Amino acid sequence: MEKFIRVNMKDLSIKVESVPEKYLGLGGRGLTSQIVYDEVEPTCEPLGKYNKLVISPGLLTGTTAPSSGRLSVGAKSPLTGGIKESNSGGTAAQKLARLGIRALIIEGEGATDKFYILRISKDGQELLPADEVVGMTTYKVAHTLQEKYGKKAAVVTIGPAGEMKMAMASVAVTDMEGNAARHAGRGGLGAVMGAKGLKAIVLDDTGIERIKPQNPEVFREAARSLTKALTEHPITGQGLPTYGTAVLVNIINEAGALPTRNFTTGRFDRAEKISGETLAERAKARGGKTGHPCHGGCVIKCSNAYHNEKGEYVTSGCEYETIWGFGANCEIDDLDAIAEMDRLCDEIGIDTIETGTTMGVAMEGGLIPFGDAQGIIRLLKEEILQGTVLGRVLGQGTATTGKVLGVTRVPVVKGQSIPAYDPRSVKGNAVTYATSPMGADHTAGYGVTANILNVGGKVDPLKAEGQIELSRNLQIATAAVDSLGFCLFIAFAVLDRPEALDDIARMVNAQYGLNWTVNDIVELGKNVLKTEVEFNKKAGFTAADDRLPEFFREEKLAPHDTIDDIKPEELDSVLSF
């Protein structure tokens, strides 16, 4: 039986509810956003008692659909003040699904001085005092709890940053090796979990049967067809498994869209030193890995394990956006140092993108010089982790850091920082950054596809023409993908082979006995976006929030000398369906 688990952190009660009919056919982002919309007052204090943290596996998560193990974490964001769904890999989503849990709803006011662990297994669910892991960094929390509750349990946890309610705090999820290396990073949802007084969730699906589709034959055939599409596509079948997402460093740099020195120029002269090629070479030489999956059943395997010179594990999932944020954005060319920063962020429990952009702005504000890798490591270890006043400023993210340091070139939309693709030279992303209800988010509508990778068509990245439609379609597709539990990267294959959408509809139908067509998937995506936009409107967002910062209109980006020239009235049309 599928169920909701509702946990009240005020009176420590847990209720098991059957899934209300209106939520049938919803999962992942579609479900978290709908529950947040239905149950959270849009103007509430994000760290107060009226916010709720909602965790949901995708609709196909836990099945044998390829690369479908994504977890959605939703709430009102303390970073943006709007609705938020942050998405993570790792092993938790599949266990939640197998435990029959459609949504975990964490609500009520957390104690100010006490943290808890929520443990769920086939025997039920219980809240336990978290005293033994309070204050711990995420890897240690995961290892401690797995030691105690079973090596195969998935652990969802916050680090010290979440306990301190920092607006860039992430929610960490253990990977297949038991490392807390996968993160629902964006939007500060770790702070919401911290405000609820929930340190960690332990998910143990031992003794639970595998999920069975209603029509196994059809399901198997459709899954096989989608798998074929993924393994045959050059990006999901070759580029990503070979180099990881860091394959983009050279590509985006070549395109002149790699934001360098806090978005001052579009090329980093030392990009090669932090490229995916360099990373893969080191993985080979040092005993690390590329082609590493973040959850069982992933056929793309874009993750990696980064080892240091001594061949010791440093971090996993050292992604393009992280490498960019601490690398080109801060003019740092030392991949070993960047891997260390990635690990530190994972341990502290903070979003690597928000942290990277915060450091860029801090450098512009004169806190430390550009290029100062050891300076960043010191700020992470001695300020953010320790929760000093400076650490808490940085922990509030890019916008607050800019404000405090008097910096006016602050790359944020709706309070969330702009990631690794300069909007002036990847204008499909510009539209997404400006209009996504999530705040600036490359994953919300990845214009890089048609702009640079020639996937799903070709739209000139340097011109305004065609970007509105491109971003709109990608945002709709993404909202659906995030709801189904698929990794966003399946989009590469689907965009070039639209029949794959049929495979997905067939899987949904075979799993749940439904009659979806491809059009229903599109409608799902649209409905999710409508719900999110409506929440934000009630929270006080207007068209004025759907704009890039002023300096993108003012400063030309080398080498293409582009500026932000998307017309405001066109931005207003993106999600008005």
Add this chain to the structure above:
Amino acid sequence: MEKFIRVNMKDLSIKVESVPEKYLGLGGRGLTSQIVYDEVEPTCEPLGKYNKLVISPGLLTGTTAPSSGRLSVGAKSPLTGGIKESNSGGTAAQKLARLGIRALIIEGEGATDKFYILRISKDGQELLPADEVVGMTTYKVAHTLQEKYGKKAAVVTIGPAGEMKMAMASVAVTDMEGNAARHAGRGGLGAVMGAKGLKAIVLDDTGIERIKPQNPEVFREAARSLTKALTEHPITGQGLPTYGTAVLVNIINEAGALPTRNFTTGRFDRAEKISGETLAERAKARGGKTGHPCHGGCVIKCSNAYHNEKGEYVTSGCEYETIWGFGANCEIDDLDAIAEMDRLCDEIGIDTIETGTTMGVAMEGGLIPFGDAQGIIRLLKEEILQGTVLGRVLGQGTATTGKVLGVTRVPVVKGQSIPAYDPRSVKGNAVTYATSPMGADHTAGYGVTANILNVGGKVDPLKAEGQIELSRNLQIATAAVDSLGFCLFIAFAVLDRPEALDDIARMVNAQYGLNWTVNDIVELGKNVLKTEVEFNKKAGFTAADDRLPEFFREEKLAPHDTIDDIKPEELDSVLSF
């Protein structure tokens, strides 16, 4: 001839313009808000090149109308992100008016490394390097510039906070003794001036003739009649001259509406020690003063000069809201220490209200304990004045400080802090705080009148009934008063003696040869508010911004156990005319 002076801080050019016809009949807030509306892009970066600082004397300023020497400073606020008019006494407004300047418009991008002084006299206007006063605190700036440019010149200056672009930076104005003790405090307009690279303005009206009304007879008679109303009213004729605004400490405490310990309770058990009565007693014993005017021609004279135990001048205009902010709000009962804090704020150039509430929130966040007067003095001297990271956090005001320190009980509306009257027990003020386009501001619609002082009728302060209309009418009246250049305190007399409005209309007519009726004054107020609301709407404000913080709905305020219970939909009706 009346003129605009337009100063471009990018190319250091100065233009003298005749006043466009559409601005005739506008002055003070009416004029600054209209120019900001007409010339400033509402979504612009407040500290960027598209914002403008507009300074204007009231319509009757410079005449012999009693208590009419107020100065309006306007811009898009870096604190609220909305339109802002901040109002100050002192000698600058009358000199501007006598110099024939309806508005000073400071525009363009300031240099990042250079500050200027704008000097205006009968011989014209010039920009001079400010090197000799850069980094100086305000009193010293004023004394240095008066030494150089004439003892009688008015000086408008920013302190170090404005240079550092802190969002609580004020614009200081010299008083009749040449002290930089009067401030356009609210909304961080000192930061806008700082961002423009303008350190100070010197206004010398030597050799300029007095302003003559078109009909001196009528003017004189009307001015006399208004003066009589002011001197005969118990508040403007007795209470304010005798005790200063601090007379309110005991009154508001008695009413149970004195926010204590960061808005935790409504009474401060040691209020007597920081009361107006204590202040007046000390003034008498130590050689200080009450009944001190902030500008020539003021018949209310509510200001004071506070001396220390040795009989030395400490500060001037130690106002109720300042005494409350550092006093009851921080549980400090030492008036000498509070006077020192007031002086420090004036010297650094920061708003005493925003600073007081920031300290209250910092205390709640554990930075220093409640009651720690020396702690506040240290934070002012060693952190804010020095521009340390902590100082810059505090300098960003209450909202940012709350965010950084993880405090959720943060008393702000539209990013600006709630002043000295708890909205739960002065519900007329609650409506004003929530709906004023200025952000939380007691002076925008002072419900205390009918709620507590029995002026202009009687509306129960503890009930929601009648507050919407009360606040609406007061907001309209205030917008008119701020446009005419009158001190807001004339409202006490006008509310109880509406014929005084005729006197005002007659003065406008006699001065400018117009035909205003009392209704035109009301229309003026309405139009100013409409303009401001419209600017904010374009800047992205919605009904969600017209709300008090959540905790006022949740926590009962002792002794009356009141909560915020004004209906949201009623709030939305306040300024929709």
